[in-house]
Amino acid sequence: MKAVAEATGVARSTLQAKPSVPRRRGRPPLPEGELLGEIRAVVAELPTYGYRRVHAVLRRRAEEEGRPPPNHKRVWRVMKAHGLLLARHAGGGAERRHDGRVAVPERNTRWCSDGFEIGCGGGERVRVAFALDCCDREAMSFVGTTGGISGEDVRDLMVAAVELRFGRVNRLPRPIEWLSDNGSPYVARETRGFARDIGLLPRTTPFESPQSNGMAEAFVRTFKRDYVGPSGCPDAETVLRSLPAWFDHYNEVHPHRALRYRSPRQFIRANLKP
Numbered sequence: 041m042k043a044v045a046e047a048t049g050v051a052r053s054t055l056q057a058k059p060s061v062p063r064r065r066g067r068p069p070l071p072e073g074e075l076l077g078e079i080r081a082v083v084a085e086l087p088t089y090g091y092r093r094v095h096a097v098l099r100r101r102a103e104e105e106g107r108p109p110p111n112h113k114r115v116w117r118v119m120k121a122h123g124l125l126l127a128r129h130a131g132g133g134a135e136r137r138h139d140g141r142v143a144v145p146e147r148n149t150r151w152c153s154d155g156f157e158i159g160c161g162g163g164e165r166v167r168v169a170f171a172l173d174c175c176d177r178e179a180m181s182f183v184g185t186t187g188g189i190s191g192e193d194v195r196d197l198m199v200a201a202v203e204l205r206f207g208r209v210n211r212l213p214r215p216i217e218w219l220s221d222n223g224s225p226y227v228a229r230e231t232r233g234f235a236r237d238i239g240l241l242p243r244t245t246p247f248e249s250p251q252s253n254g255m256a257e258a259f260v261r262t263f264k265r266d267y268v269g270p271s272g273c274p275d276a277e278t279v280l281r282s283l284p285a286w287f288d289h290y291n292e293v294h295p296h297r298a299l300r301y302r303s304p305r306q307f308i309r310a311n312l313k314p
Contacts (some may be wrong), residue, residue, distance in 0.1 A: 079122075092295070096301035096302070143174055143175065147175045147176050148175075149174070152218075152220065153169065153172070153218065153220045154220065155167060166186055168183070169183050172255060174255055178291055180200070184280050191230055211238055212239030214239070215240070217241045218241060219253055220242070220245070267286040
C-alpha cells in the first residue's frame with residue numbers, strides 16, 4: 041500500500057477501502073398503505089378506470105377534504121405494484137378518419153345528440169338517446185325506452201336540454217347548433233321544424249360517416265364501458281331504473297382528459313366562478 045501511494049503520489053489514507061454507502065436522492069418514499077386503500081376503494085366502485093381517472097377521483101376527494109392530493113406518478117406506481125392497472129389497449133380494426141372538429145371553446149354553442157342500444161338478459165333491449173354540450177361534455181338530457189326512439193322523443197330531448205340551460209323559454213336567446221346523424225327521428229320534418237322554432241340549428245353528419253359526430257360516439261363507448269358493462273343488465277326494468285343514476289354519475293364524477301380530468305359539472309362550476 042505504501043509503495044503504491046508513493047508511486048502514485050497520493051496519501052496512503054485515500055487508498056484504504058471504505059464501505060460504500062448508497063446515496064438517496066430526494067425525499068424518502070411515503071407509506072403506501074393508506075393510498076392503496078383509497079385506490080382499491082375507487083377501483084372496486086369503478087373497475088374500468090385507469091390510473092389517470094383514479095388519480096382524478098382521489099385528487100377531487102383530497103381537495104374537498106383540504107389535504108394535499110397524491111401525485112399521479114405515485115398512483116401509477118402503487119397500482120402497478122399491486123396489479124391494479126388496466127390492460128394496455130392494443131387497438132385493432134380499421135381507423136375511421138375524421139377531419140372535422142366537434143368540440144367548441146364555448147358552452148351553448150353546439151350540442152350533439154345520438155342514440156344507442158343496451159342489450160339485457162332475456163333478449164330485452166333498451167334504447168337511449170341523449171344530448172351533450174360539445175364544450176363541457178355535460179349530458180344535458182336523455183330518454184330511455186324499450187321501444188324505438190321516435191321523433192317525439194327527440195323533441196322531448198331538445199326541450200329538456202333547453203330548459204336545463206335556459207329555463208322555461210319559448211326560444212333560445214341565441215342560435216345553437218344541434219348536431220346529429222341522419223336517423224329518421226332526427227331528420228323528420230316535424231323534428232327539424234320544431235328545432236328551428238325554438239332556436240336550434242339542425243346539422244347532420246355526412247352519410248355513412250358516424251365518426252363526424254365523434255363526441256357522441258365517444259360518450260356511447262364510455263357509457264357502455266363504465267356503466268352498462270359492470271352492471272350486468274339483468275332486465276330492461278333494472279336498466280331504465282339505473283339510467284338516471286348513471287347519467288348523474290357521469291356528469292358529477294367521470295373525469296375527462298379534455299377537461300383536465302375534471303367531470304363536466306366540476307368543469308362548469310370552475311368556469312362559472314367570478
